[in-house]
Amino acid sequence: MSTLDTTLEQDTHAHHGPAKGLGRWLFTTNHKDIGSMYLWFSLLMFFIGGCMALMIRAELFQPGLQLVEPGFFNQMTTMHGLIMVFGAVMPAFVGLANWMVPMMIGAPDMALPRMNNWSFWILPFAFAMLISTLFMDGGAPNFGWTFYAPLSTTYAPPSVTYFIFAIHMMGISSIMGAINIIATILNLRAPGMTMMKLPLFCWTWLITAFLLIAVMPVLAGVVTMMLMDIHFGTSFFDAGGGGDPVLFQHVFWFFGHPEVYIMILPAFGIISQIIPTFARKRLFGYASMVYATASIAILSFLVWAHHMFTVGIPLAGELFFMFATMLIAVPTGVKVFNWVATMFRGSMTFETPMLFALAFVVLFTIGGFSGLMLAIAPVDFQYHDTYFVVAHFHYVLVPGAVFSIMAGAYYWLPKWTGHMLDERMGKLHFWLSFIGVNITFFPMHFIGLAGMPRRIPDYALQFADFNMVATVGAFIFGLSQLVFLWNVIACVRGGRKAEARAWEGAEGLEWEVPSPAPYHTFSEPPKLPESLR
Amino acid sequence: MSTQEANRRLVRRLVMGAVLMFGFGFAMVPLYDVFCKVTGLNGKITNTGPVAVAPADTSRSVKVRLIAVHNEGMPWEFSPKDGVLRVNPGEMKQTAFMATNPTGRRMVAQAVPSVAPAEAAEYLHKVNCFCFEQQPLMAGESVEMPLLFVIDKKLPEHIRSLTLSYTLFDISPEVSAADQTNKEQRL
Structure with missing residues (x-):
């Protein structure tokens, strides 16, 4: 460990600012630099994945085949899903954790700064490889982001091997990020910051990190099995050789269901930071929030087969997975009621981060309810693989996870840049997004219930009107994200000077340091402010 | 620390x-x-081999539907001799599947069975089945592949019909690769 010792010594000796030039970004071990890189990277991926979504919606504007080949359409649905899940949402949360967790718990940096650098820099390579498959012979992966075997093995384009290695690399990156966050939260808290005083964003991330360590290796395992089936003659998922394609779905969803909570628990944390600030009240039911998050995480391991009600599970299994799934509504309900109770009789103001947080609470709840509908095994046979499912998971992921990331970005931008946001532009972005997202995804409930299947480039005529509406909404939502980009850049470049406590009601250690946060914060452990003692 | x-x-x-x-x-x-x-989930049949002979339960009969499925790229003609059979539980029933290799080369096939509803799988005993072995066919050759099965008398009352499906897989490449290795080892 002598190398670690010397690095630490150097760090404490010279309170230098950032290094100059490109080297700063390549070799940085600073949690703020790495956090920023994660966030910019995820924004880039958000726009790439968004362009793919717009291509999908443009094709679906009218029935019939208009713009793209069906094969290319399938590549778009697949790549859109993969890029948004692994490239946009997950890295954005890791970026927020990098920036905020050390500052929230009074730590000088992440616990393992070099690994932190590594876990970020794997990502651009992984995604460069994934996106390069678009230009390969046979095209990019076209089997959906869930890559069910044998579609992804026997029938896959040759580029599937690159996809598998890209998934491996993302998995390694996520696991290292998770280890780092756990080590930081467990070992580097300022004196007096007990576990039950942790800001909720740290709590939700701690639990998320454990989920990541538990399930990302399973994902790595399942793609490894695919690799062996494709290249080494094994038959994990090939019935002809004694394997079983349904096994693929079990292993995949054993990863996949905790994965959807990986994408929403940190969002719960962000919202739990923002709502108390703008309601100017303490979070209602802090302890119950922690326990609710933990129970959601534990339950997430017991519900995976609700994604596969139609593969032929026996009645007892259907009932078990149905009720276990519905049970998750209880801790989730606890959270929603706590947020509402926090706002109750608060002196609320509606700055941009708060607007996004409020939209999150309402729209995520709608997504949660359609989830409950899907959990009912007998009716799931009707909804399965229709646009109803698409509507459901986009409601929890777009106005859920993505809105929370935007809320978090607007909330902490003053701390990152030292400038306040132009509220008018922020509100413009919010309203365009809010309206766009609902116009896009709400009609999908109806066409789904009416039976339109997902992942098909063409559809029956009776679905035409709602599809047209959804496409218009998608372009409103997509283009309004340029306002977000504008806002972020404008905030970086200038604006009204932000105070240390940028928002009147903000509590917590991150608001004790000046804005913009200096390159090194809390080199000495801080004394906790009154509100945290 | x-x-x-x-x-x-x-x-x-x-x-x-x-x-x-x-x-x-x-x-x-x-x-x-x-x-x-x-x-006994998933319709995987594990009961094979001889069963004790016992008088059949003639008070009820079960409809057994036989289905032949080709896996992708499998050019053989493959069909059941009887599409539907009425079977009394406990009764030993004999039927067969027909296969023809219309191609101009020798091929080897493997049939993989599956039972629906899955609940019935454990009550289906196969005494003799072509799926126990690989089936080679020369170019243009045909074969009648026998199947001998018994449905257990313990089959739950509510199951009145079941489907026994066979999927035929082309395993010629695997088999020839294995032959090659054997030959090399012998040399």
């Missing part, structure tokens, strides 16, 4: 956790097979 030591210990444990979970992913493969075998 210094922070660094604590970090190191924690990282070691977490990495171990990740490695264990990677292993668990693979452990799910045999676990899944065992689970299916114990519970």
Whole structure:
């Protein structure tokens, strides 16, 4: 460990600012630099994945085949899903954790700064490889982001091997990020910051990190099995050789269901930071929030087969997975009621981060309810693989996870840049997004219930009107994200000077340091402010 | 304990956790097979070989539908001799599937059975089945492949019909590769 010792010594000796030039970004071990890189990277991926979504919606504007080949359409649905899940949402949360967790718990940096650098820099390579498959012979992966075997093995384009290695690399990156966050939260808290005083964003991330360590290796395992089936003659998922394609779905969803909570628990944390600030009240039911998050995480391991009600599970299994799934509504309900109770009789103001947080609470709840509908095994046979499912998971992921990331970005931008946001532009972005997202995804409930299947480039005529509406909404939502980009850049470049406590009601250690946060914060452990003692 | 030591210990444990979970992913493969075998789910038929002869239960009969499925790229003609059979539980029933190799080359096939509803799988005993063995056919050759089965008298009352489906897989490449290795080993 002598190398670690010397690095630490150097760090404490010279309170230098950032290094100059490109080297700063390549070799940085600073949690703020790495956090920023994660966030910019995820924004880039958000726009790439968004362009793919717009291509999908443009094709679906009218029935019939208009713009793209069906094969290319399938590549778009697949790549859109993969890029948004692994490239946009997950890295954005890791970026927020990098920036905020050390500052929230009074730590000088992440616990393992070099690994932190590594876990970020794997990502651009992984995604460069994934996106390069678009230009390969046979095209990019076209089997959906869930890559069910044998579609992804026997029938896959040759580029599937690159996809598998890209998934491996993302998995390694996520696991290292998770280890780092756990080590930081467990070992580097300022004196007096007990576990039950942790800001909720740290709590939700701690639990998320454990989920990541538990399930990302399973994902790595399942793609490894695919690799062996494709290249080494094994038959994990090939019935002809004694394997079983349904096994693929079990292993995949054993990863996949905790994965959807990986994408929403940190969002719960962000919202739990923002709502108390703008309601100017303490979070209602802090302890119950922690326990609710933990129970959601534990339950997430017991519900995976609700994604596969139609593969032929026996009645007892259907009932078990149905009720276990519905049970998750209880801790989730606890959270929603706590947020509402926090706002109750608060002196609320509606700055941009708060607007996004409020939209999150309402729209995520709608997504949660359609989830409950899907959990009912007998009716799931009707909804399965229709646009109803698409509507459901986009409601929890777009106005859920993505809105929370935007809320978090607007909330902490003053701390990152030292400038306040132009509220008018922020509100413009919010309203365009809010309206766009609902116009896009709400009609999908109806066409789904009416039976339109997902992942098909063409559809029956009776679905035409709602599809047209959804496409218009998608372009409103997509283009309004340029306002977000504008806002972020404008905030970086200038604006009204932000105070240390940028928002009147903000509590917590991150608001004790000046804005913009200096390159090194809390080199000495801080004394906790009154509100945290 | 210094922070660094604590970090190191924690990282070691977490990495171990990740490695264990990677292993668990693979452990799910045999676990899944065992689970299916114990519970009889998934329509995988495990009851094979001779059964004790007992008088048939003539008070009820079960409709057995036989289905022949080709896997992708399998050019053989493949069909059941009887589409539907009425079987009394306990009765030994004989039927057959027909296969023809219309191609101009020797091929080897393997049939994989499946029963629906899955609940019925454990009550279907196959005394003799062409699926126990690989089936080679020369170019243009045809064969009648026998199937001898008994439905258990313990079959639950509510199951009045069941489907026995066979999917035919082309395993010629695998077989010729294995032959090649054997030959090389003998040399």
